[in-house]
Amino acid sequence: MNILIIEDELKAAKSLTTMIAAVRPNAKILYQIQSVESAIKFLSENEMPNLIFMDIQLADGLSFDIFKSVAINCPVIFCTAYNEYSLEAFKANGIDYILKPFSKEDIEVAFEKVDQLKNYFQQNLVPDIGTLLSRLEPQGGKKSFLVFKHNKYVTVHTDTIAYFCIKHEMVHIVCLDKQEYPLNQSLDQIYSLLSSSMFYRLNRQYIINFNAIKEIEPYFARKLYVKLIIPTEERLLINKERSSNFLHWMENR
Incomplete structure (x- = not known):
């Protein structure tokens, strides 16, 4: 069995x-990939491998974006640190998950499920990824955020919103009118709620609105310098490895 x-x-x-x-013991690990872009390129x-273990939160975004660019016709076992509603969607579609920190027993159970579904996957049948993604993302992304500032709640x-940082x-949150609000959520959690066509995870510190x-x-060393209509404290740079992914997002929204 070849595993990615x-x-x-x-x-x-x-x-x-x-x-x-x-x-x-007889399984072969083909490769260990750390980003959405690298995964799309490899696949x-x-x-196609026989099985993929896939983290949901990757260095350059959510692994769901991989399915939008590549037709994956093998079982996928998702690994995540967040026990959210999306996990139930994966199970309903015949794809298992393991919750971090995972154990040897978790891996054994996951392989048992793959074995049970072996005949299904041998027929080259996979869940409707478009339907799965529509269930995972709110329609059009999250519409608003409730924040607390100056002793009152504001929607x-x-x-x-211009960007999150x-x-x-x-x-x-920094808005287009330059108003700023603190938010008690992680960037990973926020990005999972946003429309992927309108917002891009620039790096570990910024999510920007198209x-x-x-x-x-163009910038030094084949990087890209992204300028926003709202000034930021530092230059927003995209390294050469991710520049093509960003330009693809800009062009194919």
């Missing part, structure tokens, strides 16, 4: 590899 691991946490990937070897250029409509170890982008300039 898509996981951006090196410690978790190593632990997963060790457990797989213990549970299925587009190589033969911030998502289409008025981390300042002083806390997430902040409508807030003023212009994009």
Whole structure:
């Protein structure tokens, strides 16, 4: 059995590899991939593996985006640290998940489920990924955020937000009118709620709105410099490895 691991946490990937070897000694780990972009490239250029272990939160975004670019016709076992409603959607569609931190027993159960579904997958049948994604994302993305500022709650409509960023170890919303609000959620949690056609996870500190982008300039070392209509404290740079992914998002929204 050829297995692909898509996981951006090196410690978790190593632990997963060790457990797989213990549970299925004859299994071959083809590759360990850390990003959405690298996963799309690998799966587009190589033969499909027999099984994929896939983290939901990757270095450059959510792994759901992989399915939008590549037709995956093998079982996928999702690994995640968040026990949210999406996990039930995966199980309803015949795809299992393991919750971090996972154990050897979790891996054994996952393989048992793959074995039970073997005949199903041999027929090259997979869940309707479009339907799955529509269930995972609210229609059009989350419409608003409830924030607390100056001793009162305020509703911030998502289409008025220029970007989300981390300042002083806390997430902040910055609106198109330059108003700023603290938010008690992680960027990973926020990004999972947003419309992927309107918002882009630029890096670990910024999520930007397409409508807030003023212009994009080439930068040193084949990077891209993204300028917003609302000034940011630092330059928003995209490295050369992710620049094509960003431009693809800009062009194919």
